Amino acid sequence: MTASPPPATVTLTVDGHEVTVPAGTLAVEAARAAGVDVPVFCYHPKLSLAGACRMCMCEIGMASPPGQPPRPPAMMTSCTTRVSNGMTINTMAPGALKAREGVIEFLLINHPLDCPVCDAGGECPLQDNSHAWGPKESRFEEQKRLARKGAALSPLVVLDQERCIVCYRCTRFMDEVPGEAELSFFNRGYTSQLRTVGDEPMKSRFQGNIIDLCPCGALTSETYRFKARPQDLDHADSVCGQCPVGCNVMLDTRSNEVARVRPRQNEAVNEIWICDKGRFAHHYTSSPNRLSGPWVAGDGGELRTSSWAEAHGSAAVRLQAVKEKHGGAAIGVIGGRNLTNEDAYALARFAAEVLETPNVDFRVGAETAVANPLAPFGLNAFNTTLAQAERAGAILLIGTDVYDEVPVQWLRIRKGAKAGAKLIVANPRATEADRIAFQRLRHRPGSEVALVTGILAALVETPPVDGEGVARDLSGLSDAIGGTTVEVAARHAGVKPETVRAVAATLAGAKNPLVYAGARLAIRHDAPSLGTALGNLGRALGHPECVNFFVEGANGRGAEFAGLVPGDGGVPAGEIIARAASGQIKALYLVGENILATHPDRAQALAALEAADVVVVHELFATETASHADVVFPAVSIAEKDGSITNIEGRVQRIYQAVRPSPDRLPDWRILSDLSGVMGLGLGYVATSEVTRDLLADIPAYASLGGKLPGSEGAITREPADAGHSDSWPTIAPVPVFEPGDGLTLVTWSELVGNETIVAETPELLTTVPEAYVEINRDDASRLGLVDGTQVEIHGPGGAVERVLRVNGRVPAGVCFAPDNLGSPRINAVARHGVEFTVVTLSPVQEAALIGGR
């Protein structure tokens, strides 16, 4: 049989208009291409086909084979019919109109028609389609279906079952996109009801998307309910400021306050999704708890409100004094990961030109001054586009729980995995990605370098074969790993050699391998070694650019590009705090960083704040850190800013101001510019556009933008490669093997939604944050006599905190896991900075000894 290749395009007729579309296009999309909008409910281009609502019924005729009489057209759903050559689609055939009218009537007979009190009113496909296609009179005289109204599916999403038209968009989304089938229809037929088992609240961090998908007002947002009508809202395009993915969002405002956040489509970044943190955690922008007007410490150290002039003057005098007495290097600057590029650029200039200090770092807790571990390979820290995860053949996730770290990118990774990418998850504990992992490497905490060295050793044993069947020459790599064998490396990493070999084979056999390393690995003391190891891995696989390090903060990449990293002779953020605590650094300039919560060693951060002669803080809220400051500048939130932001992949994206700030708050760049003026070295900026102009001209990574911020898609930018990199196999500096001894090695991580300041301003979201917990293995629990669900005390070198114990199989023996953004005090209260690994002990809390502490 000689099969001719299928035609790439298909030509057909829609309501008399000829249109040519790619083969395989659905009739409904072909009609759209021809400018004809066929009404739909269940159809959604991002979801599987359901064919459930029958709204898109059209009269469709297929071309007959040559010589055959024409076949009569038939009624078909255009959302499930793929086009063919010569097809005729009649969207306005009498039969189609009759069917559509019938569907609308069927949908409305049981819909409560409570549009006047429905949030969806005015932006409701059911309303719009009823208006356009529905019958003009009602003839239903039976009892309408009664069902749950205003039922909480979770603290965030409200269900009105009576409004539900059972289109399965929400359940398909939950099942197919984040893969969390925690919402489903129960019963069948007329009695179908959307529910969770036992009416448990939904837990997914992507559940807000079902509100956007719902075409009939059945699913509404608890935080937006009854807050506004769509016609009352103003809109501003922005970018989410909660994580480095940089999801495109629309800020809908009413009376100069953000009323809700919705995703904006950008196929290159977030497609049409956002996570719940991005969607719901916006109330902080209009919180009455926001700082209003600067604060200055009096002689006794107590903070009092002041004028801008006084605050600038006070900060200038104090910083000048330190600079003159101890030199600029005695000032440490930390911050910038959540600012705009304009803020970051102004801060970098302020540090370099005004404060004259090399001790600048946006990477809170960083233990290495090396900002880009892949620099020796002539690479950026991130070298692919986010969308590439969709087409990868294998994806290695190391040191990251992508669900928490890059939530919407996790959806893309899942999409890639569904399309065939083999997911390899290397982590000391189970992560969400493990559920769909092809291979798992449960390695010992901190052994990532050994693990990757093991994979390299396995590749040396069995080099990858290229398309022509020729094995890659990896002889040089053998020296780079110092002759380490798979067995030795695997022993150091605490995994089985055969697993390491299997993983290496998966990567070697994959067409487009991809490696994602967590941001925390990029700032750890051994990051240069890991960078070398991963860079070698990319080269060994023949895809040097496949290796990527994540970064923390909504604009961590922008901060990195802007130069908010240690300069010549500068020390990383972790060391800045350590030196401040020991008195070597005399002043701390903290921009949007509550170091008491985020520096890994709380006691040290406290000592630093207390020891420093001068502490200047830019903040939105009166954080605990701010209370130790000498001068506090109230800054504006992302909703009040114009400018740009650079996401994890280096994509520069524009943000527009949605809310006019009060005069009591200023953008960070403006605070810095004004302060610099008082210090006599004025940056001289009075408009955002001036900062933008300068940063586009100054920053090497942005040279490709040609002096203009990009349009709505954004534009990928890259730092130019270091001149010094070579094409040989750099040697991986060995990392000593850590032996934990008797205690439990503490592993920490940030949950996507913790009890952070900005989350706390959205009480509905805050209630979804679990009680602060610590997780250990069943074996350790029985060895230590600890019981699941009870309170335990975690003792570490820095102190002790109480947590509720979770006993499960998610962590291996010898490891104890505690999120670092839950509870008060945070888990950083037990840790010591500068110790390679924190070893802790757990003991039960006696009832009588319960003294709060959570």
Place this chain on the structure above:
Amino acid sequence: MSLSQAARDRIVNDFIPRYPSKRAALMPSLWLAQEEAGWLGPEVFEEVGELLDLHPTDVASVASFYVMFHRRKIGDRLIEVCENPSCFLNGSDQTYARICDRLGLEAGHGGHGMQTTPDGKFSVRPTECLAACDYAPVVQVDLRFYGPVHEADVDAFLANMEAFSIQGKPSVSMANGPQAVPVDGWEGHAPPAPGSAA
């Protein structure tokens, strides 16, 4: 209430290997769980879900689709009376009403809900065609078929159900073997075949 170890073993060693996807073991697993406890409780959804890598909501949603899976505790014995046309034509409504009456229950009107006697011994509900229409009206008790149970037979039926069992019995028409035998006696009463020369 939770799954016995034997049930877990059966699911893992017998049901899951039968199918290329773990999920497909769900129907037999739910049946097994219901056999053990008489109904399906929330723990079962969690436990079965864990064995089959499914979210408990997913498991419960599937179970709720099928009317034979009970998500609430039911009586020790479940009596179901077919109410579809073939049984209806033969008086199944009256049978159902009589059974309800004898058990002290109210025969619902058009509703399809289940009623349970206060002592928890019997649950009664109407059901759809059981594919035994030659024995209409047909009654199903705990997955076994009985018939015909006319209104007048209800007392005898409740006293001794086995006397009405049709399980394994051939069709009414095949009492004397497989042959479709013309019935002479009745042909005389038949009207002339339409279209035949009358």
Place this chain on the structure above:
Amino acid sequence: MTQTPPAADAPIQHGAGQPLPWEPVLMTAVGREGGRFLPDYLLRGGYQGLTKAVQEMDPDSVIKEVTDSKLLGRGGAGFPTGVKWGGTKRNPGPRHLVVNADESEPGTYGNRYAIDADPHGLIEGMLVCCFAVGIQQAYIYIRGENLYGAEVLEHALKEAYAAGYIGKNILGKEGFNVDISVTRGAGAYVCGEETALMESLEGRRAQPRIRPPFPIEVGGGLFGRPTVVNNVETLMCVPHILVRGAAWFASIGAPACPGPKLYTISGHVNRPGVYELPMGTTLYDLIYKYAGGMKRNQKVKAVSPGALACQLLPGTDLNVQMDTATLTRPPHWHPPFGPVGFGAGGIIVYGEETDIVQVVARAAGFFARESCGKCVPCREGTHWMQDVLGRIAHGHGRPRDLGILEDVTRNIGGRKTLCALGDFSVNSVASALRLFRPEFEAYCNGHARSSAAGSGVPVAAG
């Protein structure tokens, strides 16, 4: 059920020349001691069809033989079995066989008796299919209510495994490996629809899938693999076709859709039951010659020829031949609803005592409860019909109800729904409105017929 009116080509011939009494083909085990067990099956010539296929034929010639026999699927759609097998085989393996034993159509019960009587007949038919199509995994999906049938099948499977008819290298044929298992449904009529059945078998809510891709194609079948879905009775015909030849089979009964047929007849007949007769036997013969005529000698008012899913035939239409071809072409074709339909041959006979409004209200209730709820017209429409008809049947009808009802049937029926259940749900309603409109009007004008509590006719026991 196919909905395109076939060209009225060759006139259908009556099962002319068939000697009566009819020699049963499918139900030979009835009345024999241990008839359902393997030893008796072998005595009756069991597994000879499979043996012949494996030892004397190649898979393609088996498919050709089945195609030549003109065996049409017995489940209701009436698709040519050999064509389905050949189509499946043209798609890449692994492929699956699913036996649809979810017989739930009210008034249809042939499969239940066939499985009870002769489980090995089904298993042999399955094995022949597996051999012909190249299938190693076969599943029997049996409705949950029929626990006894599932037990009979499990026992028969054990016997067949032990005897080497199922398993590895069957009958010594290298590489002919088949595994068969039984999966029980749990009470959902819609599982009789093949894609809903596959969803259920895969452990999901039994909601029909969109087509294409069709079950015989990659992505459309069970676990995404090309799949043959056959009815029990269809497969039971297969061994006999191989043993006695396609020509023999094609000569039985109606030439367009030949073969033996398990008619099930119930309602107001004196001797309801399963009758194995040639395809094309007339309704008159079925009622009067075999089923013992009408109870209390009443006239036939109407007949559901293929159980509830089909349109009603008027009692004046008794000379109609009961077969797929006849009942799916004019004059048994009523736009926009399509063919009257033959279904799986479950015949419900309504005598003149019948209150047709009550029956139709009951039918509407059935479909409302059994609608899976996936697509809108079926989910909402069946319930609306149930509400209106329920109200009418309880004597609260209004004159305008009938017009609404008719329009609702047109908004559901005529291929507007995802699967055929929507069309099924309107068939009895629409046809009753067409045939017996005055009775509905009487109800809507406050003149409800005063039958016994409006609920059928009580019949004395025995």
